[in-house]
Amino acid sequence: MGHEWFIDIHKNIYSISTDTKVLSKILELHLFPEIVRFAEEQQFAVVLPQHQNYYPDISFISKKQPHVKYAMDFKTTYRIPGKPWLCNGFTLGSHGKYFRDRHSRKNIQFPYSAYSSHFCLGIIYDRTEDNDILDMGVHQLADLRSMASVIANLHVFVAEKWTMASDKRGSGNTANIGSIKRIEDIISGNGMFAVLGEGWFDDYWMNYGNIINTSATGEVRKITSLRDFVLYGGGDVSAIVEMNNRE
Numbered sequence: 001m002g003h004e005w006f007i008d009i010h011k012n013i014y015s016i017s018t019d020t021k022v023l024s025k026i027l028e029l030h031l032f033p034e035i036v037r038f039a040e041e042q043q044f045a046v047v048l049p050q051h052q053n054y055y056p057d058i059s060f061i062s063k064k065q066p067h068v069k070y071a072m073d074f075k076t077t078y079r080i081p082g083k084p085w086l087c088n089g090f091t092l093g094s095h096g097k098y099f100r101d102r103h104s105r106k107n108i109q110f111p112y113s114a115y116s117s118h119f120c121l122g123i124i125y126d127r128t129e130d131n132d133i134l135d136m137g138v139h140q141l142a143d144l145r146s147m148a149s150v151i152a153n154l155h156v157f158v159a160e161k162w163t164m165a166s167d168k169r170g171s172g173n174t175a176n177i178g179s180i181k182r183i184e185d186i187i188s189g190n191g192m193f194a195v196l197g198e199g200w201f202d203d204y205w206m207n208y209g210n211i212i213n214t215s216a217t218g219e220v221r222k223i224t225s226l227r228d229f230v231l232y233g234g235g236d237v238s239a240i241v242e243m244n245n246r247e
Contacts, residue, residue: 091170
């Protein structure tokens with residue numbers, strides 16, 4: 001995996017760009033047959049979302065016990081050039097309506113509470129940045145072996161969503177949970193909530209930006225950091241793994 005192109009009915013071959021959304025979809029298509037095979041071996045049915053942008057990308061439902069469900073999202077990102085131990089980070093899904101209201105059906109295949117666990121199938125890769133290597137022209141089938149790939153060095157892993165989460169949003173002002181960025185910690189599940197546990201992850205992101213705190217100096221502000229949230233809840237801040245920008 002890592003050599004990605006489009007081919008038309010005239011056998012013309014087109015290099016794809018390094019656009020993350022395009023790459024994510026192609027990698028997802030590559031992996032899907034293996035996911036179906038795995039599900040069949042484990043006696044699970046694979047259910048795809050009924051609508052675009054619904055969570056999750058795949059729902060696994062036990063054929064023996066249909067109440068047992070697992071959610072899985074495809075997530076891709078790239079290593080930071082010059083800092084191969086860091087990646088650009090993942091967005092781990094919304095902390096909006098269906099996350100706060102665990103019985104909601106808004107933008108989700110089944111209610112959030114119906115899933116026993118929430119997983120990410122993640123892919124981290126190197127991007128081709130050199131324009132001399134990245135040839136976006138049209139090629140013939142005979143050129144296939146000599147064409148350069150736009151990505152390389154793929155690492156595929158599976159992790160529970162909460163174990164790789166940070167306390168920052170993943171995409172600007174949208175209601176998306178962000179991940180940590182140190183690759184070793186992502187793969188090993190050593191996120192900011194690793195010591196505190198999944199309950200703190202749920203509570204923090206269900207209440208993100210909705211709690212107003214007044215400091216000893218009288219300053220009033222919204223709580224948007226895990227440290228402030230733990231202090232507000234009377235927890236032990238020494239249990240926080242602080243690594244949003246740790247290098």
